[in-house]
Amino acid sequence: MGRQPCCDKVGLKKGPWTAEEDKKLINFILTNGQCCWRAVPKLAGLLRCGKSCRLRWTNYLRPDLKRGLLSEYEEKMVIDLHAQLGNRWSKIASHLPGRTDNEIKNHWNTHIKKKLKKLGIDPVTHKPLSNNTTDQNQIKPEQPPLQEQEQDHHESSIIVEPEIKEAEKPEAEDQFMTPLFESMDTIMMNGFCTDEVPILEPDEILAPCAGDASTSSTATTTSSSSSSSSSDSYSNNPSSKFLEDLLLSDSEWSNDNNNNYYSSMALWDDDDFISSLDMLLNDDYYDSDRKQQQQPFDASLNQYPRMIMDSSESWAYGLF
DNA sequence: AACCAGTACAACCGCAGTTCC
DNA sequence: TGGAACTGCGGTTGTACTGGT
Numbered sequence: 001m002g003r004q005p006c007c008d009k010v011g012l013k014k015g016p017w018t019a020e021e022d023k024k025l026i027n028f029i030l031t032n033g034q035c036c037w038r039a040v041p042k043l044a045g046l047l048r049c050g051k052s053c054r055l056r057w058t059n060y061l062r063p064d065l066k067r068g069l070l071s072e073y074e075e076k077m078v079i080d081l082h083a084q085l086g087n088r089w090s091k092i093a094s095h096l097p098g099r100t101d102n103e104i105k106n107h108w109n110t111h112i113k114k115k116l117k118k119l120g121i122d123p124v125t126h127k128p129l130s131n132n133t134t135d136q137n138q139i140k141p142e143q144p145p146l147q148e149q150e151q152d153h154h155e156s157s158i159i160v161e162p163e164i165k166e167a168e169k170p171e172a173e174d175q176f177m178t179p180l181f182e183s184m185d186t187i188m189m190n191g192f193c194t195d196e197v198p199i200l201e202p203d204e205i206l207a208p209c210a211g212d213a214s215t216s217s218t219a220t221t222t223s224s225s226s227s228s229s230s231s232d233s234y235s236n237n238p239s240s241k242f243l244e245d246l247l248l249s250d251s252e253w254s255n256d257n258n259n260n261y262y263s264s265m266a267l268w269d270d271d272d273f274i275s276s277l278d279m280l281l282n283d284d285y286y287d288s289d290r291k292q293q294q295q296p297f298d299a300s301l302n303q304y305p306r307m308i309m310d311s312s313e314s315w316a317y318g319l320f
Numbered sequence: 321a322a323c324c325a326g327t328a329c330a331a332c333c334g335c336a337g338t339t340c341c
Numbered sequence: 342t343g344g345a346a347c348t349g350c351g352g353t354t355g356t357a358c359t360g361g362t
Contacts, residue, residue, distance in 0.1 A: 014331080014332075015330095015331075015332090015355085015356090016330070016331075016356085016357095017330085017331085036347085037347080037348075038346080038347070038348095050347090050348095051332085051333095051347095051348085052331075052332080054348075054349090055330090055331065055332080056330090056331085058349095059330075059331085060330075060331095087351065087352085088350085088351085089350075089351065090349070090350055090351085101349090101350070101351080102329085102330080102331085102351095103329085103330095105351075105352085106328070106329050106330085107328095107329090109328090109329095110327065110328055110329075111328090
């Protein structure tokens with residue numbers, strides 16, 4: 001017997017999600033938590049496969065996601081991490097709270113690659129492009145990309161990140177930071193590391209899964225098996241404490257970032273999240289107060305992705 | 321106004337790893 | 342211990358949008 005396909009294919013919807021589907025999914029996860037994605041579409045009344053639901057949730061609907069372009073700081077972080085980890089987007093994403101692997105991957109392919117090339121840096125090897133030629137293929141045979149080098153490490157069981165003990169990660173990663181970006185190093189040397197910024201797990205926000213709250217967090221994209229220890233430590237703490245700490249940090253960060261990006265971080269405390277979701281799930285409420293809902297947000301700080309947003313869809317984006 | 325090429329990003333696909341029985 | 346089920350990940354595709362002509 002072959003493996004059962006992830007979905008029946010027949011009769012299942014594909015393509016862009018509608019607001020109605022989003023609502024159903026959010027409603028379901030709100031009441032049931034994240035468990036058994038295969039069963040989600042059936043139970044939630046969606047004509048989607050479980051995989052599609054999971055992706056929609058982790059990449060788009062999760063309340064702890066940041067929306068908008070990556071800040072300059074985040075970009076540098078991505079570049080630096082990419083130099084160390086290669087195309088392991090989920091690992092990279094785990095260092096950037098509120099960002100998904102998909103988002104980072106897209107941003108890399110559409111923005112960062114070009115920027116690096118403009119700066120004369122090979123986005124694959126993270127080394128200066130040859131002056132003689134722009135054909136990076138001529139470099140490759142002599143100088144394998146860091147990514148490939150790391151592959152070799154994997155093959156010889158010398159794995160960069162997985163072998164780093166959780167408690168040692170911040171220091172350990174400092175060692176791996178390349179000097180490509182002095183500012184990054186400076187930040188790291190000053191004691192800031194994204195590993196110290198806990199990733200807000202959905203189960204810290206949402207009502208716990210009826211079945212097993214302890215496992216619900218594993219369904220998030222950013223909570224890979226190597227998700228930071230800090231998130232673990234915070235999972236036992238009230239999220240209000242976490243947010244308190246985080247917001248304090250944010251205010252400091254925003255002073256260091258001209259664009260005040262972090263002031264727009266969409267992290268919610270428990271009460272706000274639930275009440276706001278209830279509010280937003282109610283079209284009438286949201287439609288009538290949409291302008292008011294959006295007022296606190298500076299459009300320049302919340303550069304939502306270009307989307308088709310009619311009045312029935314925009315409720316979802318008010319979340320972020 | 322219409323067309324077209326380039327861009328950005330959501331979503332899909334298929335494979336690999338993990339868990340469970 | 343092996344296989345099925347489930348989940349996560351990275352690569353790729355599809356399509357809406359933008360800007361130029």
